Amino acid sequence: MxxxxxxxxxxxxxxxxxxxxxxxxxxxxxxxxxxxxxxxxxxxxxxxxxxxxxxxxxxxxxxxxxxxxxxxxxxxxxxxxxxxxxxxxxxxxxxxxxxxxxxxxxxxxxxxxxxxxxxxNDRALFTTFHDKLLTYQQLPEYALPTVELANSRLSTIRSSLASLRLLCATHRFPSDFGTSVILKDRFGAGGNYVFKITRSFVPQIRQLMCHNPHIHFILQPYLAFDLGYAYRGTPTTADIRLIFHRNRLFQAYLRLAKANDFRCNQHQGGKLIYVTKKDLPPAVIKVAQKIRQKINKPHALYALDFVISNSGRIYFLEGNIGPGITWDTADLVDTKKAQQLIRSIVRSIASRVNA
The missing domain is CATH 3.40.50 (Rossmann fold)
Known part of the structure; x- marks a missing residue:
């Protein structure tokens, strides 16, 4: 061997x-x-x-x-x-x-x-960020209200919707949430199995769950954020990803959603733009640092995704314990940044091996 x-x-x-x-x-x-x-x-x-x-x-x-x-x-x-x-x-x-x-x-x-x-990857942090419900339960003061959909029974869906409405009504800023809800894969990535429901909530949710029986779903309120952040002076639907490695902000980039979509993931047509710390809203960095301190994993690699609501408030969307290390071969900046991240990861592994 x-x-x-x-x-x-x-x-x-x-x-x-x-x-x-x-x-x-x-x-x-x-x-x-x-x-x-x-x-x-x-x-x-x-x-x-x-x-x-x-x-x-x-x-x-x-x-x-x-x-x-x-x-x-x-x-x-x-x-x-x-x-x-x-x-x-x-x-x-x-x-x-x-x-x-x-x-x-x-x-x-x-x-x-x-x-x-x-x-x-840190074992405990992997468990937390892999599970979007657990992410909310451990970081409720920063994340969007989240409830579980245990099964596709009508009574369960009604109960989960009622629980979500209550969480939103008792939130510090209930006016940030409209009536629409997001049905999302609890363990998913890449913007897959993410659906916006605007009406006929119970039958639509049940239909989607029955069509995707292998998916474990959660419910979150729909948060409008198409006017919350302005890129180069123009409001745009975007999320902000901050990558932390060895307890410091290592990289940051924006993901701009394609037209008429709220999903910013590259797999859903989103555009990636790297930015520097000075390009980031200070309020986002402040919230990210609070989460970093609460997580308290000084040697870990992870990403924190944020959006800014149309009211200007910062919301933590989700964490990612394994940010991608691949690159777009046609994008020299993306290539450089991905290779920089790989080198940092390998250096960390080398320090562990040689410890």
Whole structure:
């Protein structure tokens, strides 16, 4: 068995196992897929590991056979991907597994099932930010009111709607919330399974839940924020992402929603624009620093997403324990910033390995 310093583990639903036949793929991310550019990002990650004297491999969640152990893995040589048909083990794990179903959850649990295995992401913070309901429960003074939808029964939906209306009515600023609600994947990402409901709430919510039985949903109030933030003097529907690493604000960017949409995610057509600290509203930084202090994870990497309501108030949308390290190859700024983040991550791993 090969002994590695660090093992990168990606969702098997996206990445290809090193057991894949050469005629099907010579890369962990299929070149014909929308994730083809991920090959560049993770090749860069492994190359920087090598530069810092770390032995590293890339594998998929389906290749995990035990704590920190995989049956086969990828590595890189001279900018080319190489399949290694050999088991490997590492104590340090950089995982990009989203445990959104039982299979992925079981794989991740097995990967980290021994106390000697050290994930890059803080375990407790991962749990908090992966679960949007838990995020609200732990940070209610900053986040949008959030309630669970335990099932698609009409009585449950009515009860959850009533609970949400009560939370909004007793909120410090109830006038910020209209009558519309957001139905959202409790464990989701990328703006997927996010629906705005404006009328016929109970039947529409039930219909969406029945059409997506594998999704665990939550309810939040719709918050108008299309006039709350002005980019270059023009009000726009945007959220603000602040990335913290090793207890400091590392990067920040805006995500501008496409026309007639409230979802700012890039996967939903949002546009990413990096900004400096001086470009950010001081009130956003103030709230972010309060959350950072409450989280109290000085060595962690995480992102905090905010919006500014049309009344000018700051709301914490959600946290992200694994901000993306990929880049748009046509965007030189995005490339530079993503590579900067990768280098910072690898330096942190190196300091842990060498401690």
């Amino acid at each position: 090969d002994k590695l310093d660090v093992l990168v583990v990606y969702n098997a639903s996206v990445a290809q196992s090193a057991t894949i036949s050469d005629h099907l793929s010579l890369h962990p991310f299929l070149l014909a897929s929308s994730k083809a550019n991920y090959n560049l990002s993770y090749s860069y990650f492994l190359a920087h590991c090598d530069q810092l004297g770390l032995s590293a491999g890339f594998t998929t969640s389906s290749d995990i056979t035990g704590p920190g152990t995989c049956q086969t893995y990828w590595t890189t040589q001279e900018n080319s991907w190489v399949k290694v048909n050999q088991p490997a083990h590492a104590h340090h794990i950089f995982d990009k597994i989203s445990p959104n179903n039982q299979v992925r959850s079981t794989e991740r649990s097995l990967l980290l099932s021994d106390s000697t295995i050290i994930p890059f």
